[in-house]
Amino acid sequence: MKHFAVIGLSGYIAPRHIKAIQETNHTLLAATDPHDNVGFLDSYYPEASFFTEFERFDRYMDKLRNNNIGPDYVSVCSPNYLHDAHIKSALRWGADAICEKPLVLNPWNLDSLERLEKETGKRVWNILQLRLHPSIIALKKKIEQSPSDTIHDVDLSYITSRGLWYYASWKGDVSKSGGIATNIGIHFFDMLTWIFGSVKKNTVQLHSHDRAAGYLELEKANIRWFLSINSDTLPAEIKAKNQSTYRSIKVDGEEIEFSNGFTNLHTESYKQIIAGKGFGIEEARTSIEIVHDIRNKEVQSLKGEYHPLAKLRQAKHPFKKE
Secondary structure, X not given: OOEEEEEOOOOOOHHHHHHHHHHOOOEEEEEEOXXXXXXXXXXXXXXXXXXXXXXXXHHHHHHHHHOOOOOOEEEEOOOHHHHHHHHHHHHHOOOEEEEOOOOOOOHHHHHHHHHHHHHHOOXXXXXXXXXXXXXXXXXXXXXXXXXXXXXEEEXXXXXXXXXXXXXXXXXXXXXXXXXXXHHHHHHHHHHHHHHHOOEEEEEEEEEOOOEEEEEEEEOXXXXXXXXXXXXXXXXXXXXXXXXXXXXXXXXXXXXXXXXXOOOOHHHHHHHHHHOOOOEOHHHHHHHHHHHHHHHHOOOOOOOOOOOHHHHOOOOOOOOOOO
């Protein structure tokens, strides 16, 4: 049985990590979050210690480590801009870190994590669950079996509606979340480069508070992509079904169905990590470089190849005067 600790317990994604710890038959020693709305823990690990102050949590981790009962893994589910610091804390406590995406916001942060891995002998693992999705694995195998000189045409669309709370939270602050492409798109960029190879060209054609779009040339694919948190961008047929999320990947005009199969991917990720087969720093690097470039590139006009949804009229920021 492995011992776990969790940083960032009150957020959206933490319950999936707690469930994964339980479903892999391990135990939770302690958790921390500035907010105390973590009552769901009663259904999993009511005996786990909980701290609303990171400093007290840090002291407790040192106490456990000094008594040789510290965590084997620390799961990092905190806001994106804190991942780097919290991963470093985990390694210094003598634990491996399991971190939600994005692993960090900037590519150079990965270099310092690699150095700390070498110093501590501990590992940094990233949750890249789309690589474990059966439909995505099948697509990768299909692409590998196609002629090596084939360039595939890919359309990626991902719209996940968010309310006004989003802009008041850390997610609406680009310096903390990395913006739309980082916050909701990084796992798709990881998946696409995992399947279609390294980046040859990265063009940004739209980048605002609620949507982003661009054109990505990879070794084996030309990709038109569109990401949005604005429900107005949902296709009419999705709105008619009263659905708030739309995922679509088309490869050479064929829709790849991957809407289902997400339920247990965190648990499967934990199984792989505990077996020493998870995804580390280098696997995360390409997608972090892509979203960093998107965040910092000059936006180009809609010429040549672009995603059809990129033409939609842009909305004003709800909290800013324009």
